[in-house]
Amino acid sequence: MEIPYVVHPRRDTGLYNAKVGIWLFLASEVMLFGALFSSYILLRVGAEAGEWPTHLLNVPIGTVNTLVLISSSVTVVLGWAALKVGNFAKYRACQTITVLCACAFVGIKSYEYNDKFHHYQVITKDGKVFDGHLVSRDKEAVVLHGHQIDASKGKALGVREASRHGDHGKEIEIKADDIKKIDNYGPAHNTYMSIYFTLTGLHGLHVVAGALVIAYILWPGAGMYKTDPERYINRVEVSGLFWHFVDLVWIFLFPVLYLL
Amino acid sequence: MHTTTADTHHAGAHEAHHDEGGFLKKYVFSSDHKVIGIQYGLTALVFLFFGFCLIMAMRWQIAYPNTPIPLVGGLLNGLFGDLATKGIMSPDLYNMFGAMHGTIMVFLAIVPLAFGAFGNLIVPLQIGAPDMAFPRINMVSYQCYAAGGVVMLVSFLIPGGAAQAGWTSYSPLASTIPGDGQTFWLVGMVLLITSSLLGAVNFIATIIQLRAPGMTWMRMPFFVWAQFVTGFLLLLAFPPLEAAGLMQLADKVLHTSFFLPTGLAVGGNLANISGGGSPLLWQHLFWFLGHPEVYVLILPAMGIVSEIVANNTRKPLWGYKSLVYSSLGIGFISFIVWAHHMYLTGMGTKISTFFQTTTMIISIPSVIILTCLFISLWGGSIRFNTPMLFALAFLPMFGIGGLTGLPLGFNYSDIHLHDTYYVIAHFHYVVAPGTIFGLLAGVYYWYPKVTGRFMSETLGKIHFWLSLICMNLIFMPMFLQGMAGMLRRMSDGGAMYSVAKVGAIGGLSAAIIKLNEFVSHAAWMLALAQLPFIINFFWSISNGRKVTSDNPWDATTLEWQTPTPPPHGNFTKTPEVVRGPYDYSLPGAPKDFVPQNQTT
Numbered sequence: 126m127e128i129p130y131v132v133h134p135r136r137d138t139g140l141y142n143a144k145v146g147i148w149l150f151l152a153s154e155v156m157l158f159g160a161l162f163s164s165y166i167l168l169r170v171g172a173e174a175g176e177w178p179t180h181l182l183n184v185p186i187g188t189v190n191t192l193v194l195i196s197s198s199v200t201v202v203l204g205w206a207a208l209k210v211g212n213f214a215k216y217r218a219c220q221t222i223t224v225l226c227a228c229a230f231v232g233i234k235s236y237e238y239n240d241k242f243h244h245y246q247v248i249t250k251d252g253k254v255f256d257g258h259l260v261s262r263d264k265e266a267v268v269l270h271g272h273q274i275d276a277s278k279g280k281a282l283g284v285r286e287a288s289r290h291g292d293h294g295k296e297i298e299i300k301a302d303d304i305k306k307i308d309n310y311g312p313a314h315n316t317y318m319s320i321y322f323t324l325t326g327l328h329g330l331h332v333v334a335g336a337l338v339i340a341y342i343l344w345p346g347a348g349m350y351k352t353d354p355e356r357y358i359n360r361v362e363v364s365g366l367f368w369h370f371v372d373l374v375w376i377f378l379f380p381v382l383y384l385l
Numbered sequence: 386m387h388t389t390t391a392d393t394h395h396a397g398a399h400e401a402h403h404d405e406g407g408f409l410k411k412y413v414f415s416s417d418h419k420v421i422g423i424q425y426g427l428t429a430l431v432f433l434f435f436g437f438c439l440i441m442a443m444r445w446q447i448a449y450p451n452t453p454i455p456l457v458g459g460l461l462n463g464l465f466g467d468l469a470t471k472g473i474m475s476p477d478l479y480n481m482f483g484a485m486h487g488t489i490m491v492f493l494a495i496v497p498l499a500f501g502a503f504g505n506l507i508v509p510l511q512i513g514a515p516d517m518a519f520p521r522i523n524m525v526s527y528q529c530y531a532a533g534g535v536v537m538l539v540s541f542l543i544p545g546g547a548a549q550a551g552w553t554s555y556s557p558l559a560s561t562i563p564g565d566g567q568t569f570w571l572v573g574m575v576l577l578i579t580s581s582l583l584g585a586v587n588f589i590a591t592i593i594q595l596r597a598p599g600m601t602w603m604r605m606p607f608f609v610w611a612q613f614v615t616g617f618l619l620l621l622a623f624p625p626l627e628a629a630g631l632m633q634l635a636d637k638v639l640h641t642s643f644f645l646p647t648g649l650a651v652g653g654n655l656a657n658i659s660g661g662g663s664p665l666l667w668q669h670l671f672w673f674l675g676h677p678e679v680y681v682l683i684l685p686a687m688g689i690v691s692e693i694v695a696n697n698t699r700k701p702l703w704g705y706k707s708l709v710y711s712s713l714g715i716g717f718i719s720f721i722v723w724a725h726h727m728y729l730t731g732m733g734t735k736i737s738t739f740f741q742t743t744t745m746i747i748s749i750p751s752v753i754i755l756t757c758l759f760i761s762l763w764g765g766s767i768r769f770n771t772p773m774l775f776a777l778a779f780l781p782m783f784g785i786g787g788l789t790g791l792p793l794g795f796n797y798s799d800i801h802l803h804d805t806y807y808v809i810a811h812f813h814y815v816v817a818p819g820t821i822f823g824l825l826a827g828v829y830y831w832y833p834k835v836t837g838r839f840m841s842e843t844l845g846k847i848h849f850w851l852s853l854i855c856m857n858l859i860f861m862p863m864f865l866q867g868m869a870g871m872l873r874r875m876s877d878g879g880a881m882y883s884v885a886k887v888g889a890i891g892g893l894s895a896a897i898i899k900l901n902e903f904v905s906h907a908a909w910m911l912a913l914a915q916l917p918f919i920i921n922f923f924w925s926i927s928n929g930r931k932v933t934s935d936n937p938w939d940a941t942t943l944e945w946q947t948p949t950p951p952p953h954g955n956f957t958k959t960p961e962v963v964r965g966p967y968d969y970s971l972p973g974a975p976k977d978f979v980p981q982n983q984t985t
Contacts, residue, residue: 126515160625319641
């Protein structure tokens with residue numbers, strides 16, 4: 126006996142095997158991201174007043190990335206629809222755009238990550254808090270391009286918030302001997318940055334994985350379109366479902382991390 | 386399903402091709418569900434034995450604190466150096482063994498045996514499918530499991546040793562113990578979670594899609610239903626632990642503070658962390674998996690026991706539909722009872738009340754299942770073979786385990802019993818003489834299908850009676866110790882809290898502490914009681930009594946309607962299912978059983 130319903134749907138369920146599989150897999154993915162979103166809520170609710178940063182991230186850049194990802198979801202559907210009616214060239218064009226969008230998304234995200242790793246907060250021994258981009262750092266002094274922030278309102282106020290109020294910052298030199306604590310806005314900075322990097326990092330891995338699968342089907346695996354076209358179209362559909370899920374996660378991530 | 390001549394021919398060619406593969410292709414990198422099932426089974430049995438060895442060493446330290454362990458003391462000293470000087474188990478080593486005993490038993494022994502081994506071997510056969518829906522994913526699932534096992538084993542040998550924070554790995558303790566044991570634990574867990582995720586997707590898809598013609602939902606054997614619900618539990622409950630694992634890994638490696646509160650002091654010094662995290666968050670995420678996991682452990686065993694009870698009472702299961710709906714009910718409710726493990730965390734009485742209520746509700750379907758199985762025995766002419774003995778013993782043993790859980794589910798009685806030996810006794814009654822007996826019953830029952838030979842009944846009965854007695858001698862005294870206030874996870878068996886040390890009020894009496902020795906001896910006897918099983922298991926492969934037909938137990942379900950052992954592709958022709966799973970002693974039928982694919 127051979128395994129049935131690999132290509133054609135089963136009559137009573139109306140689905141072929143891989144489609145059942147991907148939906149089940151996505152259900153578990155919902156639980157994975159659901160747990161992280163729940164953790165976000167619990168950490169935010171549990172944070173002390175003034176300690177949870179808002180407007181720390183660059184909203185225009187985030188918006189561009191959202192549009193990039195939404196466009197890629199459209200091209201995935203168009204590509205699949207084109208393939209369904211036998212237009213392989215259009216499918217290939219659309220999916221190429223999808224993969225390019227994925228690369229663009231990861232590129233923009235890397236730029237944002239890089240920015241955070243160069244964004245420093247310095248607390249001096251006399252209790253002043255400075256915040257800004259690292260200009261230089263050696264044994265004697267640290268130079269930041271930024272500003273001093275009002276520690277009485279909490280340490281969470283970031284550069285973006287200050288620049289919204291018209292303060293574009295200046296070069297500040299802090300003696301190494303005066304520094305009590307210096308760290309960048311990496312994952313260890315506070316729980317907001319921790320959950321930010323965990324959520325977007327895990328999502329980024331999903332984008333990379335999804336793009337790799339789509340690219341594999343698109344180029345090295347395209348031979349199957351000649352030998353087993355129906356199964357090939359199913360593959361495109363299943364990878365597309367995964368891609369939509371990845372897109373959907375970002376639709377939740379963007380407001381939660383950038384806007385709220 | 387359409388089977389044309391061309392298809393049959395192609396299938397035949399495929400089988401031939403499969404058989405031609407070399408040893409590696411056939412036994413190591415096989416995608417055949419039966420081979421993968423056997424791989425899971427053997428690996429899990431080895432881990433079951435290894436986990437048992439860990440606790441046997443710990444039981445010496447509990448019974449005779451700070452004295453050299455006989456036989457293996459030198460070995461431990463050689464392996465762990467300072468952690469076992471002169472063969473004496475240090476508290477660190479005790480914690481390590483305790484944490485790994487729990488982890489190995491749950492994630493590397495019982496679940497893989499119940500779900501990976503029996504599920505893989507039996508589910509496709511019982512629903513009349515040629516294989517799992519995704520054979521290669523099935524193979525990867527086993528490989529992830531094996532890799533996770535290797536990571537866990539290697540962690541014993543790294544500097545600082547394995548994880549020490551219990552199988553629950555509560556933060557901040559787990560995140561602040563020096564050494565990389567916890568990091569290895571988390572990496573191992575991510576691999577194991579990946580494995581069971583792939584397995585769960587595969588099982589559910591297989592059961593939905595690959596049922597043979599006529600195999601409607603209500604004609605599925607109860608074992609398949611149990612595995613179906615188990616699959617959903619693994620699919621939906623494990624990802625939150627994966628998320629929690631990633632966060633704890635970040636705490637450990639990237640120095641984040643997901644689970645570390647502000648002002649945390651380690652070793653008397655303020656920890657160099659940002660703080661702001663929540664230790665309760667870990668517990669919520671852990672038990673969101675942890676409680677459904679309990680039903681992952683028990684449901685497959687209930688499924689196995691149901692099959693064996695129906696077969697050996699020679700009558701249909703009483704209340705098949707009740708069993709099915711109860712198992713579905715357990716599945717749903719198990720997702721909303723998790724915080725009954727956390728009554729003492731200070732999460733508040735309102736939340737405790739909610740979880741106390743749901744916990745009482747979930748005991749209803751469990752009791753329905755047990756009651757159905759008990760009533761199924763009524764009026765049957767029971768065949769007392771070895772699988773049936775284990776299945777019968779499962780019922781009262783699981784009953785004791787389940788009923789003793791009720792005082793733990795009520796938050797006021799839990800205040801006294803929490804984290805005592807009572808808890809250990811309770812869940813071991815569910816898992817050891819409960820689930821493990823169910824699984825052993827399955828081994829004896831399906832062994833002839835896999836090997837074509839029976840296991841020895843004599844050795845089997847010796848194994849059964851000794852195990853049953855020892856299990857009760859081990860766990861029954863623990864109820865007493867727990868009610869007397871003896872806490873778990875103490876490396877000296879409670880000697881620090883004896884009347885001699887702390888005085889009569891609040892101290893543990895000499896009689897209670899003396900029970901430690903009794904329990905330890907019973908545990909070592911249980912190990913000896915497994916020798917007949919181990920001998921039987923290997924001896925019977927080539928020397929057991931040969932089966933005279935493909936259906937040696939006169940069973941109705943489809944796994945017995947194939948050749949022995951089943952070929953690649955399982956069935957020589959697609960079975961057409963025409964009846965329910967347990968048509969035993971059907972009035973007017975020529976024999977006392979009618980297989981699911983036979984019309985009369």
